[in-house]
Amino acid sequence: MPTEGKDHSAQKNILEGPSKKRGRGRPANIDPSVVVGSADTYRLWFKQFWSKVGPRLLAARSSEEIARAVRENAPDISVSLAPHSELILKILRDPKFPAVRSTSQIHFLADSLGGQGFVKPRRSREICAEERNKVRHVIVRQEYYIECSCGYKGPALDGACRECGTGELSRDLMVKKNY
Ligand SMILES: [Zn+2]
Numbered sequence: 001m002p003t004e005g006k007d008h009s010a011q012k013n014i015l016e017g018p019s020k021k022r023g024r025g026r027p028a029n030i031d032p033s034v035v036v037g038s039a040d041t042y043r044l045w046f047k048q049f050w051s052k053v054g055p056r057l058l059a060a061r062s063s064e065e066i067a068r069a070v071r072e073n074a075p076d077i078s079v080s081l082a083p084h085s086e087l088i089l090k091i092l093r094d095p096k097f098p099a100v101r102s103t104s105q106i107h108f109l110a111d112s113l114g115g116q117g118f119v120k121p122r123r124s125r126e127i128c129a130e131e132r133n134k135v136r137h138v139i140v141r142q143e144y145y146i147e148c149s150c151g152y153k154g155p156a157l158d159g160a161c162r163e164c165g166t167g168e169l170s171r172d173l174m175v176k177k178n179y
Contacts, residue, residue, distance in 0.1 A: 030118045036131040039114030039124070046106040049074035054102060057109075063089050084113060091121050 046054075056069035063085035070078045070085070081088070091097065091112040098104035108125070115124030143155040149170070152163035160167040169177070 030115060032127045032131050035114040035119070035124055035127045037114075038116060039111045039128045042110035042113050043106060045074070045077045046110055049077065050102055050106055054105065057088065057092060058105075060089060060092070084117060087113065087117050087121070094121065 053069055053073035056073060057066060060066045060069060066085040066088050067078075067082050070081045074081070088109070091109055094108075094112075096108075098108055111125045111128040112121035113124065114128055115121070119127065143157065143159075145154065146156045146161060147153045148161040148163060148166065150161060150164040150166070152161050154162065156162065
């Protein structure tokens, strides 16, 4: 599995926790992108370990059993999960916790944990849903201004002249661009 920068930062967020800035009597100020970033990392982790650790988590009757299951069946992630054993037990006992499909179970647990206890599991899931529904626009085309010997002046099309289609640069331009 390729590791991307994004995953690393999410992992860092999980290990270090979100900023603990608090307003007076207010809940912790947690960045929604941190919540969904952590949830995404948890989703990947649980997907990787679920076949072993899932059944034990579902059968656990105490936070100690949760911690033990994680330690024994998913040692790579136990450092990050152990502090949340109590919270994990609470999430698994939520009447809304999916009864069957493991993918649904993984997503519910991961998204509930995204807030890492700084926000309630339900709020954490809401934040994840809101963030995932946000439309993020991206630049799908990047053009630059050209003047072609055919007379065309304006934006290029995929790096070529929109009029005659050439993508070839003049000698002068090649010299200037150090080709
Ligand atoms: Zn042209």
